[in-house]
Amino acid sequence: MSASDSNNGKSMKDAVKHFFEALGIDQKMHEASVLARWEEYMGSAVAKRTEKKYIKNRVLHIELNSSVMRDELMHQKSEIVKKINAVAGVSIIDEVFLR
DSSP states (O other): OHHHHHHHSOOOHHHHHHHHHTTTHHHHHHHHHHTTTTTHHOOOOHHHHHHEEEEEOOOOOEEEOHHHHHHHHHHHHHHHHHHHHHHHHHHOSSEEEEE
């Protein structure tokens, strides 16, 4: 392969990214990444009280074992949406549902 061939081609990262987008997998990968880093951006207090978390139909569902924490987070729903979308680098959720 000549130098001009490698300069005209896509990087492996771009090729994989476009492949995942074409298959519709990129959204699920962003969701999984966000959920895996939950404690990192929500803090240990929230993470310790989180029983379940998942994203379905662009809604983040959070099940907490603390009614006090649930009430606190109810007032921060829009900030949670902004934070998660910023961490993901793309808009992956529109709403937060707490229980």
